[in-house]
């Protein structure tokens with residue numbers, strides 16, 4: 001768990017003080033990732049590392065474009081020299097490609113980062129979207145409703161949730177099926 005421990009410390013450094021709720025959410029997402037260890041096999045450390053780092057781009061010190069998946073992935077690539085696979089997981093996490101399209105940032109995102117293995121992207125969606133804003137466990141429907149309520153009906157994020165809903169539900173169903181298989 002060497003990478004995961006490094007990632008935990010990095011996320012804590014950037015999030016805990018300025019964004020305590022985001023830090024609480026991140027801890028919950030990482031705990032969910034740990035719970036997926038039985039279905040992740042050799043990729044467990046990578047997924048747990050990505051869970052710690054997925055929202056690091058919200059950190060005030062790292063905001064550049066204001067689109068947190070891209071800002072976080074750029075910091076990891078340019079400053080931390082993190083490999084393509086991990087940067088890709090952060091850059092594209094939880095349907096970020098559709099938000100990038102809405103924000104006019106899709107050309108930048110796709111030019112700079114590659115989307116990784118679909119099963120890892122799905123696992124990260126599961127962890128993110130079944131964790132509430134304070135790190136609590138949520139159903140996917142509770143989480144989607146919470147995000148839409150937090151941002152409000154006219155917001156771009158709420159619109160993107162509508163676009164991403166089927167993708168997010170499919171990812172959660174796929175991970176739940178894999179978990180059921182190993183139980």
Ligand SMILES: [Fe+2]
Nearest residue numbers: 054055068093
């Ligand atoms: Fe995020």
